[in-house]
Amino acid sequence: xxxxxxxxxxxxxxxxxxxxxxxxxxxxxxxxxxxxxxxxxxxxxxxxxxxxxxxxxxxxxxxxxxxxxxxxxxxxxxxxxxxxxxxxxxxxxxxxxxxxxxxxxxxxxxxxxxxxxxxxxxxxxxxxxxxxxxxxxxxxxxxxxxxxxxxxxxxxxxxxxxxxxxxxxxxxxxxxxxxxxxxxxxxxxxxxxxxxxxxxxxxxxxxxxxxxxxxxxxxxxxxxxxxxxxxxxxxxxxxxxxxxxxxxxxxxxxxxxxxxxxxxxxxxxxxxxxxxxxxxxxxxxxxxxxxxxxxxxxxxxxxxxxxxxxxxxxxxxxxxxxxxxxxxxxxxxxxxxxxxxxxxxxxxxxxxxxxx
Numbered sequence: 001x002x003x004x005x006x007x008x009x010x011x012x013x014x015x016x017x018x019x020x021x022x023x024x025x026x027x028x029x030x031x032x033x034x035x036x037x038x039x040x041x042x043x044x045x046x047x048x049x050x051x052x053x054x055x056x057x058x059x060x061x062x063x064x065x066x067x068x069x070x071x072x073x074x075x076x077x078x079x080x081x082x083x084x085x086x087x088x089x090x091x092x093x094x095x096x097x098x099x100x101x102x103x104x105x106x107x108x109x110x111x112x113x114x115x116x117x118x119x120x121x122x123x124x125x126x127x128x129x130x131x132x133x134x135x136x137x138x139x140x141x142x143x144x145x146x147x148x149x150x151x152x153x154x155x156x157x158x159x160x161x162x163x164x165x166x167x168x169x170x171x172x173x174x175x176x177x178x179x180x181x182x183x184x185x186x187x188x189x190x191x192x193x194x195x196x197x198x199x200x201x202x203x204x205x206x207x208x209x210x211x212x213x214x215x216x217x218x219x220x221x222x223x224x225x226x227x228x229x230x231x232x233x234x235x236x237x238x239x240x241x242x243x244x245x246x247x248x249x250x251x252x253x254x255x256x257x258x259x260x261x262x263x264x265x266x267x268x269x270x271x272x273x274x275x276x277x278x279x280x281x282x283x284x285x286x287x288x289x290x291x292x293x294x295x296x297x298x299x300x301x302x303x304x305x306x307x308x309x310x311x312x313x314x315x316x317x318x319x320x321x322x323x324x325x326x327x328x329x330x331x332x333x334x335x336x337x338x339x340x341x342x343x344x345x346x347x348x349x350x351x352x353x354x355x356x
Contacts, residue, residue, distance in 0.1 A: 067135060067142060070098065077152070086147065096132065097145040117143070120211065123186060127178030129199055129209040148199035148207060150346050153262070157195055160349045162265040165305055166335040167345050171198075172259060172308075173332050174206040179255070179323035182211055183248040193254035194233045195261065204342030231281055232267060233257050236289045237317055249317035252326070256312025260296060263305065268294035304331035 070087040073095075077084035082101035089096065117134040120143070130146035150156070153171070157163070163171070175198060182188040190197075190211045197210045231239065235253035260268045269287050271278045278284045293313035296306040308331040314320045326332070 070096065070144075072098070082141075087144075095147045097147045099141075099143045099145060101141040101143075102139065117141070123181070123211075125178060125181040125185075126205070127174050127207055128181060128211070129207045145209065146207075148201045148205075148209075150200035150202055152196045153198040153200060153206070153258075154195035156200065156346065156349065157262060157265070163262045165263070165302060165331075166338055166340045167342060168259065168262055168305075169332055169335045170204075170340040170342050171206050171262075172255075173327065175208065175255065176323050176327040176332070178206075178208040179248075179251055180327065182208070183251070183323055189248055190251045190254075192233070193251050193258065195258050198258075200342075200346055202343060202347060204344075204346060206342070231285055231288075232269075234285075234288070235317065236315055239285050239289055247317065248322065249320045252312050252320045252323065253314075253317070255326075256309050257294075259312070260294060260309055263296065263301060302331070302334070304329070304334050307331065 069090050071090060073086040073088055075083055076086045076097065082099060085098045085100070087096050087098045088094070117131075117136075120131045121134060123131065129148065131143060132146070133144040135142040179190070179193075182190060188211055190208065192210060193208070197208065199207050199209050201207075233254040235250040238250050257268055269284060269291075271283070293315055294309075295313070296309040298306050308326065308329050311321050311326070311329070321329075
């Protein structure tokens with residue numbers, strides 16, 4: 001089953017037959033197949049372009065999915081300068097995540113932001129969170145996203161502390177497939193890959209989110225304050241401001257750090273005085289740029305895991321493999337015969353589903 005994102009214009013009509021049922025047209029995963037989307041009082045229907053053109057426009061409604069058509073259930077997350085809420089569509093009872101980002105945006109930035117949101121909505125990949133609709137008004141960007149009921153990988157880590165290698169390999173494979181799509185098909189650098197930007201659900205799916213938001217945050221006047229927490233996973237070339245060497249490989253560095261944190265339960269760069277923590281962000285940035293990259297302890301982990309960490313955490317971005325290379329790495333494949341069940345792991349490991 002292929003899942004996809006959709007453009008800004010969702011055709012909202014009431015069908016003549018009135019026989020459509022919500023459960024009939026929704027896919028099991030809560031996302032939708034390719035094609036245009038008809039949202040009406042009877043449910044959600046997927047049709048071809050010709051069907052849309054031929055559909056009788058009985059009582060045509062607003063041509064966009066309107067914020068007035070959703071009810072807020074509760075706040076389910078905070079970060080990147082805004083909040084994420086669980087919302088429900090009034091007509092269909094379908095759940096979505098609504099991300100709101102507060103910003104003081106100059107007029108000159110609005111076109112660029114619109115382009116980033118359009119890219120976000122054009123993404124059609126099972127390993128990327130679907131963006132259904134976005135709005136900008138009065139300094140607030142509102143984005144309606146696919147609802148991932150397991151929360152983030154960061155939430156999971158807060159409960160389990162460490163993730164065993166077989167499960168981490170299965171997680172990594174999905175993340176790499178998402179990065180392959182972003183890097184090689186959409187030509188997008190995520191810029192902010194970290195555990196809180198990898199979302200999970202009860203089906204064992206792992207999806208990348210916030211790649212469009214990262215670009216927005218990185219190019220607005222508010223980036224210094226809102227981006228401060230991201231420096232922990234930022235590559236050395238980004239910290240040094242080396243635009244010439246700043247490319248898709250910066251996401252590979254971030255992947256290496258997050259894998260190492262998932263395996264060990266600790267962020268790889270430890271401050272000189274672990275009790276006090278880093279004195280300031282500049283001390284951490286200096287460590288990332290000047291010190292040798294972290295490695296996985298060979299006495300605690302498999303040679304394959306140690307190898308993929310070393311491959312990702314190369315100081316020179318040219319020495320890092322691409323996502324396409326890494327998806328064929330032995331670490332990704334050595335546990336496949338175990339038929340790892342991420343769905344059961346996410347539930348049994350204590351990941352509290354973000355239900356009502």
